[in-house]
Amino acid sequence: MTTEVYDLVGIGFGPSNLALAVAVDEHNRRHPQRALRTLFCERQARFGWHRGMLIPDATMQVSFLKDLVTMRDPASDFSFLCYLRERDRLVDFINHKTMFPLRTEFHDYFEWAAARVADQVRYGVEVISVRPVEVDGEVAHLDVVARPAGTDAVTTFRTRNLAVATGLSPVLPAEAEITDRVWHNIELMHRVGDLKGAGRVLVVGAGQSGAETVAELHSALPDAQVTAVFAKYGYTPADDSPFANRIFDPAAVDDFHGASAEVKAMLMGYHRATNYSVVDLDLIEELYRREYREKVAGRRRLDIRPASRLQFVRETDEAVYAAVEHLPSGAVETLRCDAVVYATGYRPGDVFSLLGRAGALVERDAAGLPVVERDHRARTADAVSAGIYLQGGTEHSHGLTSTLLSNTAVRVGEILQSLLTGSRPQRTPVRAVGAHA
Ligand SMILES: Cc1cc2nc3c(=O)[nH]c(=O)nc-3n(C[C@H](O)[C@H](O)[C@H](O)COP(=O)(O)OP(=O)(O)OC[C@H]3O[C@@H](n4cnc5c(N)ncnc54)[C@H](O)[C@@H]3O)c2cc1C
Known part of the structure; x- marks a missing residue:
């Protein structure tokens, strides 16, 4: 058990949490006095984005402009264009006249970005559960229980916030x-x-x-x-025509999140053929x-x-x-x-089985899915000030982009903003939401 308390622990280090680590890195460099202490746990031994499907000819299904940063900050030096400049391929890529790079090239871009934020990541560590830490009726911290690859030992990381981005199975x-x-x-x-x-x-x-x-x-x-x-x-x-493509816009996430269950189902039905x-x-x-x-x-x-x-x-x-x-x-x-x-x-993994006891802190909707606020934070009782943010597995609340790359840059900006500003009032005792279920 380490005594250090992180501001954020991430579970999984695919593109979603990589983009979040990049946003944190940029924030920390700009505001060292308000720097966040973060740690991302990834079960793979090194960065890998669906390596089994890195087919030599396969191309990306999103524009390269939907990289880790550009939709949030086109001036970021973590962009795909900056990667190309460093690889000395910028001019060649422009002459190629495509918006859709090879999947293998985008993988190399992700690896390049991941290497630059390696100080925030621990590879070869699988998170097996999360425990609420309750003090005087308040859950301000979570203990993330992880198992380093090839061992039976467990390590625990204490954190104020969690970002779950475990992807698809x-x-x-x-x-x-x-x-x-x-x-x-x-x-x-x-x-x-x-x-x-x-x-x-x-x-x-x-x-x-x-x-x-x-x-x-x-x-x-x-x-x-x-x-x-x-x-x-x-x-x-696949329908990737321009009007239909708007279903992947940041504004569509606003619309979807605010819509009734009937309208959500209708929009999903109309636009499933985009994905x-x-x-x-x-x-x-x-x-x-x-x-x-x-x-x-x-x-x-x-x-x-x-x-x-x-x-x-x-x-x-x-x-x-x-x-x-x-x-x-x-x-x-x-x-x-x-x-x-x-x-x-x-399909996305079951967040409740991953969270273990901490899952009982999260409110569920009628279908048993997590209730997730617009800032991607799972809704919990007021007595829970620790934040649980979900990237992925939120198609029911945030729409089609939940499992895709399209909105990743914007989403992590929203999460960072919420982390920096959002602390919850503490009114009801934690037992009201069954923290010890
Ligand atoms: C072959 C393929 C191609 C795709 N192409 C596109 C595309 O072109 N455009 C697009 O928008 N979307 C695409 N997608 C959708 C895909 O979901 C996203 O591209 C992207 O992978 C989402 O990133 P993520 O970080 O949320 O999840 P993932 O990339 O799946 O990453 C999750 C990570 O979490 C780790 N992990 C899981 N559980 C644990 C645990 N308990 N402890 C520690 N680590 C854990 C995994 O090892 C993994 O590295 C594609 C999907 C596939 C399968």
């Missing part, structure tokens, strides 16, 4: 069993090397990750059949081009099976057999595969 069908031959696309770049010589690989799913996985396997395995199975009749293009189960049009067209080229050449490797579903998989010592049903006809074909890849999406 892969989603699999209930019946799916992960093995060396059956896995989620999040592992793609770690696994593709093992598939050299594969005869057939099968990918389930019609979203961006599914289409990217199909394209990458088709490129990387020149002798393999690549079968794509999904229920739609065709991949649906969910959709694919960049360029990629759809590229896959179509490849399929058509193969039809002309008479050697079919890309095997797109729409209106179909994977009924079951059965694995033997040599292969995995996938039963694929064509939904309109009901015909079932069993395919011998070297791998079955589930590109079946992601």
Whole structure:
């Protein structure tokens, strides 16, 4: 147990908390007399942003201007443009005439920024729970309990505020069993090397990750059949048209947060196609081009099976057999595969199970989700002056940008502002919200 009390401890160090660390770093340099003491715990051994999906050709799905800082402060030297200048690629990038850099390049940008705020981060440390520290009926501090990788020991960090940004976890069908031959696309770049010589690989799913996985396997395995199975009749293009794109604006977060549950549901329904189960049009067209080229050449490797579903998989010592049903006809074909890849999406982790006892301090809505104020702070009783800020897992309160990069720079500015100004009045005793549940 360390006796030091931090102003802020962050759980997770992906782009969301990295952007917050950058905002803190800039604040501390500008106002050393009001400097914040922060610590971010990251379970990975080093910075990594979905490394398993760092497909060489994949590009970003947001403009590079939605980097860690620009939407909050275009003059910040943590911008993607400043990174390019340091890498001596600024002019080349401008000549490239794109708003959408390679994902690998943006990863390098994140790593560059992460290295500059490394003093705020501890890697290889997994947070396992958070405990309220109650003194005279008030919870002013939280103890963040963490386990350094490869040990059973635990370390505790005491803090006045918490920023939870643990990101998304892969989603699999209930019946799916992960093995060396059956896995989620999040592992793609770690696994593709093992598939050299594969005869057939099968990918389930019609979203961006599914289409990217199909394209990458088709490129990387020149002798393999690549079968794509999904229920739609065709991949649906992502709506990134300018008016629809406003759903990612900072002002849209204001609108969404203030709206009724009915209006929230309506807006989500209208604009899901900006983000969910959709694919960049360029990629759809590229896959179509490849399929058509193969039809002309008479050697079919890309095997797109729409209106179909994977009924079951059965694995033997040599292969995995996938039963694929064509939904309109009901015909079932069993395919011998070297791998079955589930590109079946992601969802935010359960913040309450991560927070442990501290989770009982947070008010829940009718659906059991955390009530989150506009400044991204979870609502707690007045007797709780410690702040719990949520980045991610707040789509129900803050809208579609909750799990995306679009609004990260602005969001962390709002959190920093709240940290610097927001201390809660203390009126009701903490037991009223069940701190010891
Ligand atoms: C392949 C892929 C591509 C994407 N591309 C885009 C894109 O182009 N544009 C866009 O807007 N969005 C994109 N997204 C959405 C994605 O959610 C955001 O890009 C971004 O990752 C959100 O950042 P984050 O920091 O909130 O979460 P993450 O990046 O997921 O980071 C969370 C971090 O928390 C760590 N962690 C989790 N639990 C613990 C714990 N208990 N203790 C310590 N550490 C923990 C994890 O190791 C991880 O490093 C993409 C998502 C995926 C999967």
